[in-house]
Amino acid sequence: MTGLLIVTGASAGIGAATARNAAFNGWSRIVVHYGQDKTGAEDTAAVVESMGAQAYLFQADVTKPKAVARMFVKLAEMKPGRVGLLNNAGIVSPTGSIMDLTPERVEKVFAVNCFGAIEVARQTVGLIRDWRKGGAIVNISSAAARLGAPDMYIDYAATKGAIDTFTLGLADELAPEGIRVNGIRPGIIETGIHAKGGVPDRLEKIGKSPPMGRPGTADEIAEAALWLLSERASYVTRSILDVTGGR
Template sequence: MTSHVDARPVTIITGGGRGIGRAIAERLAADGHDLLLTYRERAGDVEAVASGCRDAGARVEILQFDLADLDAAAEVVPEAVRRFGRVTGLVNNAGITGLIGPFLDGSIEESELVFRINVLAPMVLCRSAIAHMATDRGGQGGAIVNISSGAATHGAANTYIPYAASKAALNTMSMGLAKEFGPVGVRVNTVSPGTTRTEIHAAAGRPNAPDERAGNIPMRRPGEPHEIAGAVAYLLSPDASYTSGADILVTGGK
């Protein structure tokens, strides 16, 4: 007999301690998910998110690792299975932009790190998740949401071309995975935020970037993290049972 706890979705969220990851965690907890939240630093932030999600009725586990360490990334899904017994969802949210500025001002070393964190780490996590979820391997199916970017469609000239390229690669990977693993019960989609009010801009050296860009956005404002979380929640819900290979643009019309 399946218990109430066993019937709850179990979702991994990378970078679940702040920004869009925090908003996704709070929304999914409210929607009845149990969660594994990963983080690299600032343990206090992720502990605060976990506490709030537990207050909403979710079971929450926390795991610290560095996305740049691909061996560590390979252990995230198995660790979640050890703690929860299964995984039904994965949200590849964590990522970096690299420094904001002209293409020639950047270094190939920084671009390599952007691709390692934004493409290779999600690829490793998707491999592990699909191996666990796929019905032809004894799994019960599941859903993956990769957080991309509106920059993937316009190239982000003069801003962060390597970041845009990494997100375009993520989109292509997601499309291929959706086609290859749809027959064995795994849905794969992307959500592409536009400029959103998070700390990622400060980390890239432009803390005021969301407001600076507002005039070029049809809705004349940056997005808020909870607006991205709503799209992710839909893709992980039964309402999206026939949605795979899709990319939801949450870009204010841009």
Template structure:
């Protein structure tokens, strides 16, 4: 185990997109990191190289966040390799079926909901178990979406509903854990340039509907996450920080 006073943060879905940007920013800001990834080990290791180049310790762990045993393995490995977990960024997510709800496949919806909401609950559950009663305490940041309030009509109502559930989880868990000194907050991105979109040009096509006139960059979400995990945000809990260009 590495003896360090540096924060140790688990980032799920850390191998690409917003998750990769979060890992790079947190490493630059002094965190040691566990990068949770679903299947692309090469992508996770590429992010790990960036993290290590910033002087941070790092471990990559394959994880199915919708499976409690797999989540336990992620956190146990992190604690063994890096030290006690002080932070969690719940970021792993999938788009699921696109189109009108009436046309969606039930099994595909169920699989998406398992990752987009149950996975957040399972990771937070284990993080709380590890953080409760420790001297360092800790912080959780959930990645939600502006879709939680916009609804995703005609695209992914099921995804928007899962993100609304994440918002509710954030508020409830923040109140439940306040007395334990564990902060729980949320960042709700708008349209961001990542591989998430079924149409790679969707961010450009939707830019005119965004008050700031453009889609966001993953690094802009990473900055918000880093602040919420930092001592500067010590009085922030139960916050849903919308980073959506005015949407």
């Protein structure tokens, strides 16, 4: 496969795992995008190249449309191929209840998780159309979109609920062009996002609560994402896959 896989937020967690595993799934060119963690992104890119694929390191603040546009101008200069997007970049704020959800906090979370994700998808669709080689999109949502994340991150959950709806609508819009759009709702996953949310011990507290009795791994989410992005899932669109251990 001479395609180009774009992974946003590839410096850690699910994004890094997807980029690292992509070469095993036939992707020869992988865009390793990051917002701030350059060291993490460089580590991801090094693993990608050790697997025999070509890594392209890009920094862009997804909350700034001009920064996203600049990245895609550079991508458009590459040799055309099938395009995959793992729309993964996201943040959480520290855990809190409704009175902690100040307008400034909510705006910041929506700017990355919702508005940024929509703009990245928009630019990707433009690239797919220009190259005429086909493509697929996977948006990373969260089980929080179903559960609401009370007393933790209701604002984060709300952004992921918006992403679910966006996934469904975009899938319907693009299906006639053969562009598939799906989503994944990860459950409790072993990543650094819990520490970023101010609860580094969250896995110790609730990691065994899913019916499967354990938290998931970033690699397990990556496998699901890479399947949805591949032609093995050629008849799958408008689906949102729960990868939650039954939660």
